Amino acid sequence: MDFDAVLARVAEDVRPLVRQGTVASYIPRLAEVPIDRFGMAIATLDGRQFSIGDADTAFSIQSISKVFSLSMALDALGGDLWERVGREPSGSPYNSLVQLENERGIPRNPFINAGALVVADVVLSERPDGLQALLDFVRQRADNPAIAVDADVAASEAAAGYRNAALTNFIRSFGNIQQPIEAVLDFYFKQCAIAMSCEDLAQAFLHQANAGRCRRTGTQVISPIRARRINSLMLTCGTYDAAGDFAFQVGLPAKSGVGGGIAAVVPGVLALAVWSPGLDERGNSLAGAAALARFTEITGWSIF
Numbered sequence: 001m002d003f004d005a006v007l008a009r010v011a012e013d014v015r016p017l018v019r020q021g022t023v024a025s026y027i028p029r030l031a032e033v034p035i036d037r038f039g040m041a042i043a044t045l046d047g048r049q050f051s052i053g054d055a056d057t058a059f060s061i062q063s064i065s066k067v068f069s070l071s072m073a074l075d076a077l078g079g080d081l082w083e084r085v086g087r088e089p090s091g092s093p094y095n096s097l098v099q100l101e102n103e104r105g106i107p108r109n110p111f112i113n114a115g116a117l118v119v120a121d122v123v124l125s126e127r128p129d130g131l132q133a134l135l136d137f138v139r140q141r142a143d144n145p146a147i148a149v150d151a152d153v154a155a156s157e158a159a160a161g162y163r164n165a166a167l168t169n170f171i172r173s174f175g176n177i178q179q180p181i182e183a184v185l186d187f188y189f190k191q192c193a194i195a196m197s198c199e200d201l202a203q204a205f206l207h208q209a210n211a212g213r214c215r216r217t218g219t220q221v222i223s224p225i226r227a228r229r230i231n232s233l234m235l236t237c238g239t240y241d242a243a244g245d246f247a248f249q250v251g252l253p254a255k256s257g258v259g260g261g262i263a264a265v266v267p268g269v270l271a272l273a274v275w276s277p278g279l280d281e282r283g284n285s286l287a288g289a290a291a292l293a294r295f296t297e298i299t300g301w302s303i304f
């Protein structure tokens, strides 16, 4: 497969969509990101990397970080995690509160905000240095020690974080959050504010395409069954209430964030990431989602 040619074709095909949609504005700092950016990177299991456009520009990974924190929480609690968070698509927006009351503070899945807040609580309960451990994990996976939290983005989200604060308090009222509210929110805002490029993300997701094993170092990062389950959650819940349409159009496990990034996995073959800040009404990158759809059309590599 000539990946340089595939990327060039994808970029060309989605060019009219770049600048469409809206940059997330409820996190004031994200609203300042230029809408005209587009980058895409591929990391293959045979050790090659391909990129196009702004693929080496770091951006705010936002909810893509929920895959990394979930990996850590599963490491800490194993299957017991599923007593505290569900595994069903929510069909609701990522920041919704409505299901939590009926479901007694057990979030539908780890990739909506409510679920990620419980996951953050689990990580912090296991290790007070949770944020450092998360950064270490991400830096190792991406093979880039310079990856860091963008403190301005974290502060900007904290200052406007009423809804996440409400979610955390509400879940705590059911006893499903144990650490202090401020500590959980601080961890959550900072994990979302980690800045990475498409190239970093493609590398960092590569073990998800390789049954949990790091191609570069040979270490088993997570067990094969856990890698498979995380991929299945990405497929069913990774793009929020657009997950059904995403499976239909793209057909790959993928995780998006309101920074405009989407990371995806072709199991057994490669990991890829795309970034373009203009979002659709469900909070997924408009040009990014279209680029992934074109990628699977051109290569034929949907998991279906």
Ligand SMILES: NC(=O)CC[C@H](N)C(=O)O
Binding pocket: 061, 062, 063, 064, 094, 095, 113, 157, 164, 192, 256, 257, 258, 259, 283
């Ligand atoms: N979908 C997202 O990327 C949401 C993450 C964002 N930090 C929030 O909590 O609202």
